[in-house]
Every structure is written in C-alpha cells, then in structure tokens.
Amino acid sequence: MRPFGSAKALAVLLSILLPAARPAAIPSFHRRSMPVIVDERSSARGSSSSSSSSSSRTSSASASASASPSANSNPKSSGPTTEVQGGLTGVLMTLPDQIEDAGLKRIPDDQHPFIAPGPDDQRGPCPAMNVLANHGYIPRNGIATFEELTTGMMEGFNMEVHFAAGLSALNFVSRGNAFANKISIGGESILVPPLPGNIDGNVTGGIAKTGRFEGDASMSRIDANLGDNKNFVQSKFNLNLLQLGKFGDDGPDGNNTVVNVKTLVAMEKTLFELDQKQNPKFEFPARRMFAAYGQTAFLMAVFANGTTNATTLPILDAFFRNETFPENWFRAAVPITGGTNAKISSQIAAAIPTKPGRNNEKGEYVEDPEPPAPFNSSLPCAGYLDQAKSTPAVLQNTTGIFKKNVDFLTGILFAAAKVNPGCTQFAPPSGPANV
Numbered sequence: 001m002r003p004f005g006s007a008k009a010l011a012v013l014l015s016i017l018l019p020a021a022r023p024a025a026i027p028s029f030h031r032r033s034m035p036v037i038v039d040e041r042s043s044a045r046g047s048s049s050s051s052s053s054s055s056s057r058t059s060s061a062s063a064s065a066s067a068s069p070s071a072n073s074n075p076k077s078s079g080p081t082t083e084v085q086g087g088l089t090g091v092l093m094t095l096p097d098q099i100e101d102a103g104l105k106r107i108p109d110d111q112h113p114f115i116a117p118g119p120d121d122q123r124g125p126c127p128a129m130n131v132l133a134n135h136g137y138i139p140r141n142g143i144a145t146f147e148e149l150t151t152g153m154m155e156g157f158n159m160e161v162h163f164a165a166g167l168s169a170l171n172f173v174s175r176g177n178a179f180a181n182k183i184s185i186g187g188e189s190i191l192v193p194p195l196p197g198n199i200d201g202n203v204t205g206g207i208a209k210t211g212r213f214e215g216d217a218s219m220s221r222i223d224a225n226l227g228d229n230k231n232f233v234q235s236k237f238n239l240n241l242l243q244l245g246k247f248g249d250d251g252p253d254g255n256n257t258v259v260n261v262k263t264l265v266a267m268e269k270t271l272f273e274l275d276q277k278q279n280p281k282f283e284f285p286a287r288r289m290f291a292a293y294g295q296t297a298f299l300m301a302v303f304a305n306g307t308t309n310a311t312t313l314p315i316l317d318a319f320f321r322n323e324t325f326p327e328n329w330f331r332a333a334v335p336i337t338g339g340t341n342a343k344i345s346s347q348i349a350a351a352i353p354t355k356p357g358r359n360n361e362k363g364e365y366v367e368d369p370e371p372p373a374p375f376n377s378s379l380p381c382a383g384y385l386d387q388a389k390s391t392p393a394v395l396q397n398t399t400g401i402f403k404k405n406v407d408f409l410t411g412i413l414f415a416a417a418k419v420n421p422g423c424t425q426f427a428p429p430s431g432p433a434n435v
Helices: 007-017 127-134 146-157 161-175 234-247 261-278 286-301 313-322 338-351 379-388 393-397 400-417
Strands: 082-085 088-091 249-251 254-258 357-359 365-367
Touching (some): 082 400, 127 146, 127 313, 146 161, 161 338, 234 254, 234 261, 234 313, 254 313, 261 338, 286 338, 286 379, 379 400
Antiparallel strands (some): 082 088, 249 254, 357 365
C-alpha cells in the first residue's frame, strides 16, 4: 500500500508540510507532559482558572512503602490551608473531585474559545498543556495551580483524576513551586517565585527547563543542548508524519492516515536515532524513556476523537502545530486512566530493545547501570526511582504546609508506581538542588 495513497491524504499532508498553506503556527509545544503510567506487561486558564472555576545530593533512599506519604495526605478540611514562610504565602494542595460530567463531549465548548497567547503568556514543550491554556481550560497566562492543571486535564481530555494528578505531581516536584502552589507551563516567570529560602535556586524554572522531567528525543522540539526546546519545529515533526505515511492505518482522510502502535514505535525509533547522533550530550535515562513512551502513547489514548477512537493526520496537526483542539473533536466517552495509556506504552517498550542510557564523550550510546531491586522490576519502577533521584532532596527538609504538599505529591507518584508488581519501595526525593 502506498504511503498517503490518495489525493485527499496527499492534500492534507501538503497543507501540513508547506507552511504557506496554513496560518502561522502558534509558537511552542513538544510531546511531553507526560502522565503517570503503569506497565501492563508486568500486571495484567485572560481566564484565571479551570472551567470548573477553578545543594547536596543524598544517597538513593531505601525507605519502605509503609513509611511513604499518602496520596490523600492533604484532606480538604484538616488544619490551616495557608501559611507564610520567608515572606512567601504557601497554599495547601488538595486532590480535585472527579468531574461529574465525564462523558463524550465536543471540545472546546462555547466557554472555551481559542485565543492565541500574548507576549507575556507562558507556553512550553507540552502540546497538551499549551492547547488547554489556549482554550482557557487552565489559566491562559500559563501559570497554574496543581488543582487547575488537574481539573483542566479532566475537563479538556477526560483524563481520570488520578491519571491527571500524576502528571501534575511530576511537574510540580520537578519544576514548580510546591509551597506557593504555582507552576509555569513554559519557562521562568515572575508569577512563580522561588521556593522559600531559595532552597532550589533563585528562580523556578518551569516545565520547559530540561534535566529533571523534560528531556531529549521530543516529537516536535529540538534537544535543549542544541537550542530552543520550547517551540515547535516543523522539520522534526515531519519525521513523525513520514512514519505515519509508512505504517498508519487507512481512514477517512486517505490511506495511512490513522495512528496505530506500529506508527508510534517507528516514531520513537526515528527520534532516538536522530537525537542520539545530533546531540553529543544526548541522555535517555529511565525517567526519560518512561516519559517518552508514555507521551507517545498519549497520541492514541488521549488525542483520539471520542466518536471514532482514532487519531488522524489532521488531529495531529491541530494539536501539535496549531496548538488547538481539532475541528469537530470529542473527548473520550469514559475517563482515560493511566492503565489505558499503559496498554499502548508497554507495547512500544516491548518493540524497542534500547535500554536507558546516554552518550559518552565519544558520542557513543552507553547503557546505564541497572537499578537495584525492587526498582529493576519494570521500566515504570526504574523510571520512578530515576525521577526521585533527579528531584531535589531539599524538599524532604521542609516544614508545615510545604512539607504536607511535598508528601502529597510524592505520595501520588508512589501510588502510581506501586501499581506495577514488585514496585513496593517508596523513593523519596534525593537529587541535587539548583540544577
């Protein structure tokens, strides 16, 4: 079967590949904001809120699961909800309720029109976050709270609350202010102050800052070591479209225009090979591999039109290049869970023999040492430990509401990790600060 073997499919592809054929793309996005996923192989919004209103490294920890914080450790009615430390006001985080209207729905609705971001609005490497901000499902300035991020993902994409909360938690412990309960979906912002006492440096980086959660081998951004990792790069995104043209299923837009797992596997292999050769400091540790495969699975699990359960060529173009919801797009008919995403990401991982690693000084890819038990039980568990080892250890030495928020966030992450059989040990933050 010929790639994009119809006049209609060719027209769609040309409209994407030729910039003059479409309005200018809105700057910024990648593929990342990755949600917490589990390994199915080892187990069987300016708008001001979401539409519901809303430096030292410590050794790797060996705390037991029983000593780990709970994902529900911030009940909505216990104790003070604000506190001042070092002149900064902290806000207690809480887990939002699962939205009641969690069914098939055309998105965006009339209350969430597309508005292009202004010069002071933050956008970053995650297309999903950029789309939610452009439509006001999260604050349009790109500065959000934990609750706003989580609710925005539920309302815009119908992600189940714990799946959405896991993604929010990852971003907050990595590059947010977990005391003030603020994060930038792009880069540094005066609206997101540094942590009390500047314990993680004198600025808060935002999710675009690489090194902790964000990383190499993006679907539509170049590696940070090579330049601007925040804004959309058409030439890199085109590599994904070429894989779709080779391996995609047939659909209403023509032959080879519907994303399938074989397409996702080919995308990941191509992105890895390209960046590993072009970036002398290429890194693909367990946390990044886990995130990359989970984010790629997002294309089928979250971006699919709820009326067809398919992700097509025009859908990819809308989400990635224009950073808007596609025309006549409906979110999923039932809430999307982490397990749903894992069914796809685990197939990707199973089809790619590459192990976590990084380039050496000669530009050769070298595998990382295997993590200790029980974290060697699965890629999700290895990724969980690796993420904890890149999260500032100073977060453990916090007090009051700050400490409650840290425990709340790390509890969410452990709750997701221990779904994987054998992943029974809590891994507290143990990484360097101010990096």
